[in-house]
Amino acid sequence: MTEITFRQALQRGLREALDADPDVFLMGEDIGKYDGAYAVTQGLLEKYGPDRIRDTPISEAAFVGAGVGAAVAGLRPVVELMSMSFSLVASDQIVNMAAKIRYMSGGQVKVPMVLRAPTGGGVQLAATHSQSFENWYASTPGLKVVTPSTPYDALGLLRSSIEDDNPVIFAENALLYGTRGEVPDEEFRVPIGLADVKREGSDITMVGWGHGIITLLDAADKLAETGVKAEVIDLRTLRPLDMDTVTESVEKTGRALVLDENWRTAGLGAEIAAEIGYRSSDYLDGPVARVGGTDTPSPYTRPLEQLGIPQTQWVIDEIEKTYGL
């Protein structure tokens, strides 16, 4: 095992995939000569050359759509967006093309493409640059949506995503790039669609994904100080959702909290909470507790921005309010 950063894990995953399969290539804005806006692709242009590490114009609709076309023709493009917020410029190509073309062709073609993008807020980029549309894409049949929270999951899921025959939205919370964790030295995969118990506990099940896992693990530490043993489930994949792992845990603990860092209304957190209630109401001691981002755009100024992002204390307060723990 070696300790590396989330960013290094992604880079290793890209290198392994490029080495393993000549049909894999990368494209995106400033991923080559500039080394990538978040330096994930640093040094790859020198090693793999401009055919496989392709800098694109600022034309998201064109190069995301071109990724779909190349994938239909059997290549395995890994397309990088500078921000998930910019995926909106290409959202028609994602939702109407990547997600639909297999179905509309009656299964004649497939789209083995990965769309990587940094997501999330918290660094004062203001309303248009601080969004996480993986929530939206998770409600689109035909797409898979992956949201790793650790270097291990990032590397293992990236390999699986590139090898998957379907379009995968690979959401990288930008706050995670510098975080560290252990990864095996040999190649490995983490399967898409499998949640992971990040911490075991018997009193309450806390469900989240991506950066939210950091908040939940922190909350679990704090809860432990008062004797509450919280189980933390990292969904890792938002579509398909692994509700079986969640259900098993909820039926063990009898309590559940869902953390969705996105807008609380009509987000994925609401879907998960509803599904927990639907499946396990007989086992629950109360309603499913919910913590979500405020239903506001993200302001530039730091105090207000932080006020909109779920904090550890919100989780603790919500559990206290709902279950009296």
Add this chain to the structure above:
Amino acid sequence: MYLIRQFEEKCGEMYTRGQVRGFLHLYIGEEAIAVGAISQLQPHDYIVTHYRDHGHALARGLDTNRTMAELFGRVGGLSKGKGGSMHLFDADKGFIGGHAIVGGQFPLAAGLALSHQYRKTDGVCVVFFGDGSTNQGTYHEVMNLASVWKLPILFFLENNLYGMGSRFDRVRAGGEDFYPGAATYGIDHAAVVDGMDVIAVQEATKVALESIRAGNGPAFIEAKTFRFQGHSMADPVKYRDSSETEAWEAKDPITTFPEDLIAQGLVTEAELAEIRASVDAEVDESVKFAEDSPFPPDEELFTDIYA
């Protein structure tokens, strides 16, 4: 121009001190464009621009104090600290934003221009944009729409040769000149101008605005320019040679324009010194104003979402 330069030098300093955060894109080197172009506008004209917007804002006369306070994220800022550096607004002055989604401002400009046409005023909308943004579909869609509808828009390209780390010749098929492309959309009034020469920019803008106000539909100006610094404060500028920057710095309007004025006997060193001293004081004052302004109260998170 000197105000914009000093203001931005200060922004850079405040960024390193952690007072200004997020993305900060400096306009240093490009000042002659905003000043030359905006000096020709009427109060009822609209302006929209991109995230590299401090120059346009100050040239339009947006309050220096409130602009700095916005960058500090304070309640005394133009948008109470909600927008930050990339999103400066002053609706009373027809300044409808810096916009940070590349190409996002083109359709907005079309609508603003449409309002002038609809109301039969002689107002125009000027849209500033970069070379990189011309690769977005919105650019082409709006050029066509504006021409078909003869909208009163001035397309103002700030061609600083780079979009982040990408020099135009690596991402653009049409060669080094952009203005000839306007003709493809039936925009006949298309000019190119030295963006380091404030008087030339002024002249070109004046002529273009006359054409637009006469009802001839949109016009296009390409200004050749250069940003002396990185794309944003996070840019280590590894993709270009310092010799390229130095060649452009030799044409820096902040030094060349005063030199010309003195050579022509239009201004004395003493007068310039006086102007500089008052501008320096104005910039210092803006920092003080920003520091003294509090952060917005918590309730502000929930306001301004709906009208």
